[in-house]
Amino acid sequence: MNKLMQIHPDDNVLVIRKTITAGDEEEIDGVVILYHANIELGHKVAAKKIQKNELVIKYGVPIGSAIKDIETGSHVHLHNMKSDYIPTFQLDNQFKNGQ
Amino acid sequence: MDNNSNLKGFLRRDGRKGIRNAVLIVYLVECAHHVSKEIAFYFHGQEVQVIGFSGCYPNQYADRIMNAICTHPNVGAVLLLSLGCESFNRKILQENIERSGRPVYTIIIQQIGGTKKAIEAGKDWISKALVDIDTVERIGITTNDLVIGTICGGSDATSGITANPSVGRAFDRLVLDGAICMFEETGEMIGLENIMSQRAKTPELGVELKQAVEKAAIYYTRMGHGSFSPGNADGGLTTIEEKSMGAYCKSGNLAISGLIKPGDRPTVSGLYLMDVVSDGDPKFGFPNINDTSEVVEMIASGCHIILFTTGRGSVVGSAISPVIKICANPETYERMKDDMDINAGKILYGQATIDSVGQEIIEKVIAVAGGQKSCSEDLGHREFILNYKTFEPIGPACLPV
Numbered sequence: 001m002n003k004l005m006q007i008h009p010d011d012n013v014l015v016i017r018k019t020i021t022a023g024d025e026e027e028i029d030g031v032v033i034l035y036h037a038n039i040e041l042g043h044k045v046a047a048k049k050i051q052k053n054e055l056v057i058k059y060g061v062p063i064g065s066a067i068k069d070i071e072t073g074s075h076v077h078l079h080n081m082k083s084d085y086i087p088t089f090q091l092d093n094q095f096k097n098g099q
Numbered sequence: 100m101d102n103n104s105n106l107k108g109f110l111r112r113d114g115r116k117g118i119r120n121a122v123l124i125v126y127l128v129e130c131a132h133h134v135s136k137e138i139a140f141y142f143h144g145q146e147v148q149v150i151g152f153s154g155c156y157p158n159q160y161a162d163r164i165m166n167a168i169c170t171h172p173n174v175g176a177v178l179l180l181s182l183g184c185e186s187f188n189r190k191i192l193q194e195n196i197e198r199s200g201r202p203v204y205t206i207i208i209q210q211i212g213g214t215k216k217a218i219e220a221g222k223d224w225i226s227k228a229l230v231d232i233d234t235v236e237r238i239g240i241t242t243n244d245l246v247i248g249t250i251c252g253g254s255d256a257t258s259g260i261t262a263n264p265s266v267g268r269a270f271d272r273l274v275l276d277g278a279i280c281m282f283e284e285t286g287e288m289i290g291l292e293n294i295m296s297q298r299a300k301t302p303e304l305g306v307e308l309k310q311a312v313e314k315a316a317i318y319y320t321r322m323g324h325g326s327f328s329p330g331n332a333d334g335g336l337t338t339i340e341e342k343s344m345g346a347y348c349k350s351g352n353l354a355i356s357g358l359i360k361p362g363d364r365p366t367v368s369g370l371y372l373m374d375v376v377s378d379g380d381p382k383f384g385f386p387n388i389n390d391t392s393e394v395v396e397m398i399a400s401g402c403h404i405i406l407f408t409t410g411r412g413s414v415v416g417s418a419i420s421p422v423i424k425i426c427a428n429p430e431t432y433e434r435m436k437d438d439m440d441i442n443a444g445k446i447l448y449g450q451a452t453i454d455s456v457g458q459e460i461i462e463k464v465i466a467v468a469g470g471q472k473s474c475s476e477d478l479g480h481r482e483f484i485l486n487y488k489t490f491e492p493i494g495p496a497c498l499p500v
Binding site: 005007017018040044059063076082087091 | 255256257259260289290291294316319320324325327328329332334335336337338339340341344345410428429430447448
């Protein structure tokens with residue numbers, strides 16, 4: 001977990017503390033993940049498999065829920081999770097279908 | 100605190116102490132804005148700032164905020180610019196400023212004979228005011244004289260990990276040292292109303308805090324847009340709940356002493372939440388159309404200094420009270436160093452801790468209170484905005500004794 005950090009022990013997402021570049025490998029939950037694309041500093045990846053409709057936990061509290069199954073190590077963002085309060089506004093569909 | 104016992108503030112008639120001695124040029128309707136800017140042009144580089152209210156229609160909230168701002172301890176003198184026919188109550192405003200012991204003068208453009216004459220009269224008056232306010236009594240100032248606000252703007256997912264918790268650490272310390280600290284933007288507490296209400300000093304205040312956030316959630320839902328910008332998502336924030344949690348860290352860990360609304364001035368040391376969302380049905384649009392409107396509201400509630408955290412890289416400062424920039428993202432810091440007072444992003448690289456950055460923030464607060472210019476201040480940022488809103492007075496449970 002060189003470039004990743006866990007904020008709270010209950011979290012099912014990890015935070016990227018140094019931008020991940022394509023070709024990086026990170027070991028998460030006993031699995032070695034090879035990244036094929038860059039993911040920027042501050043973004044999240046799944047700390048373990050997250051099922052559709054499961055709550056996404058960061059800071060030890062729910063920050064929304066998964067809208068599809070998310071594999072360990074995958075980028076967690078607008079393409080696979082949503083707010084349980086107010087929908088998130090975007091200028092374009094950059095994150096809608098994954099990137 | 101020993102390390103700031105040498106600080107000198109400007110003593111005001113109401114007993115409050117300022118850390119700046121600014122001259123304000125205040126336009127009371129957009130029609131007087133140009134004349135105000137032209138007058139200020141002659142004093143470039145001096146502490147002469149233009150603020151104003153654009154609207155011609157009356158608004159009790161705008162009136163209250165403007166009166167509070169013009170009698171803020173960082174203000175030394177005020178020139179009011181009226182076109183002549185707008186509905187702002189310039190007479191009451193002038194009387195309140197006079198009563199506060201500050202030099203004040205009103206120029207009515209229609210009466211004085213138009214643009215040129217108004218500019219000339221304004222220049223003359225400001226030149227004299229600058230000399231006048233040089234004699235304001237200086238007095239020792241300590242942490243328990245200070246009111247500090249915090250806001251985050253241009254947030255990304257690093258904000259809630261580095262800069263915001265560091266401000267929280269600084270807040271804990273400042274409150275224990277006797278300061279009044281405030282945080283705001285109830286629209287960015289959505290999702291954690293239950294967690295936050297447990298920190299209230301009394302159960303009744305807890306209910307008020309929770310209701311304030313619920314009000315914000317309803318308001319923003321009706322407006323069809325949360326307090327969330329496309330840049331937040333680019334920076335890795337996915338939902339308002341996530342942004343909320345990050346923003347909330349700015350408040351630190353102490354008990355919440357009260358709930359205030361813009362213009363309310365706490366008098367007892369403690370941590371306060373400012374409810375910035377209009378009461379009643381959505382009426383005048385979004386609660387805060389930009390970061391500056393929140394900064395202005397905190398200044399109206401007495402803030403001497405604003406701690407502004409940013410991940411994407413905000414550059415704004417403020418009229419009246421200096422803004423200290425705490426940059427959450429180390430990559431942004433490298434790109435925009437000149438605008439940033441503190442690099443909290445180094446926490447991500449293991450080169451600092453939340454405690455050490457918290458300490459850096461406190462030291463910067465003391466330096467800026469002592470006259471050192473913050474980056475945004477030095478770069479000439481003096482943003483100001485005032486909109487229409489409507490508020491009911493706070494209830495008795497909001498400020499428990």
